[in-house]
Amino acid sequence: MKYKGTVVVTLKDGIFDPQGAAVRGSLLALGYPQVVDVRMGKNIVLYLDVPSKEEALSLLDEMARRLLANPVTETYMVSVEEWCSRP
Amino acid sequence: MKYKGTVVVTLKDGIFDPQGAAVRGSLLALGYPQVVDVRMGKNIVLYLDVPSKEEALSLLDEMARRLLANPVTETYMVSVEEWCSRP
Numbered sequence: 001m002k003y004k005g006t007v008v009v010t011l012k013d014g015i016f017d018p019q020g021a022a023v024r025g026s027l028l029a030l031g032y033p034q035v036v037d038v039r040m041g042k043n044i045v046l047y048l049d050v051p052s053k054e055e056a057l058s059l060l061d062e063m064a065r066r067l068l069a070n071p072v073t074e075t076y077m078v079s080v081e082e083w084c085s086r087p
Numbered sequence: 088m089k090y091k092g093t094v095v096v097t098l099k100d101g102i103f104d105p106q107g108a109a110v111r112g113s114l115l116a117l118g119y120p121q122v123v124d125v126r127m128g129k130n131i132v133l134y135l136d137v138p139s140k141e142e143a144l145s146l147l148d149e150m151a152r153r154l155l156a157n158p159v160t161e162t163y164m165v166s167v168e169e170w171c172s173r174p
Contacts, residue, residue, distance in 0.1 A: 002123070008130050023131070026154055034146060036089070036134040043095050043128035044110070048121050059121060067113055 003048045003056040004083035009069045009076045010041035044068055047083065056080045090135045090143040091170035096156045096163045097128035131155055134170065143167045 011017050020038040027035045046063070050056050060078045069076040098104050107125040114122045133150070137143050147165045156163040 010130065010132070020131075023155070027133075027150060030150075030153060032146065032150060034135050034137050035150075036136050038134075039132040041130035041132065043097065043130040044107075045097070045126040045128065046114075046122055047124040049123050050121050059119065063114060063117075063119060063122075066117060068110070 001049070001051060002083045003050060003053060003080050005046045005048055005056055005060040005078065005080045007044045007046065007060055007064045007068050007076055007078050008041060009044065009064070009074050011039060012073055012075055015073045042068075048080075053080055053082070088136070088138060089170045090137060090140060090167050092133045092135055092143055092147040092165065092167045094131045094133065094147055094151045094155050094163055094165050095128060096131065096151070096161050098126060099160055099162055102160045129155075140167055140169070 017039050019040040023040065024035055024038040027038070046060065048056050048059060050059060057078060057080050060080060064076045064078060065071065104126050106127040110127065111122055111125040114125070133147065135143050135146060137146060144165060144167050147167060151163045151165060152158065
């Protein structure tokens with residue numbers, strides 16, 4: 001069975017985000033003073049071939065801890081849905 | 088009123104994703120043969136000071152089109168929620 005997992009990795013509060021600051025600067029220069037703050041994160045989509053949703057979730061959590069997120073500076077959220085067509 | 092907007096930017100299907108391929112290679116090397124494909128995207132959180140949710144949404148859509156996503160290679164999804172404490 002195929003599952004589509006999503007791991008969203010975000011910087012912890014208080015960790016300086018130079019990329020977000022640069023995007024905010026660009027948005028201000030483009031005429032968007034309403035933008036108070038910008039935080040950049042990663043949206044990682046993983047297609048898995050595993051027998052169950054529970055296994056997909058625990059695998060995603062393990063991969064996020066071991067490789068996808070840096071536990072010192074980042075937090076992550078994991079979600080999963082069934083998938084049939086891809087890849 | 089403060090709103091927390093999220094813009095998720097993902098590569099269109101068929102666009103080669105070298106970063107995703109590299110992550111998949113690392114996951115295979117770590118012992119996860121269940122991973123069929125990996126696609127990397129961006130999760131951009133923007134804190135806005137605007138009077139209404141509708142205005143926040145249309146502003147986010149405009150910023151995504153003008154700066155955050157490349158319309159040739161990427162698609163984006165926008166969402167918004169009320170926010171009070173930050174920054």
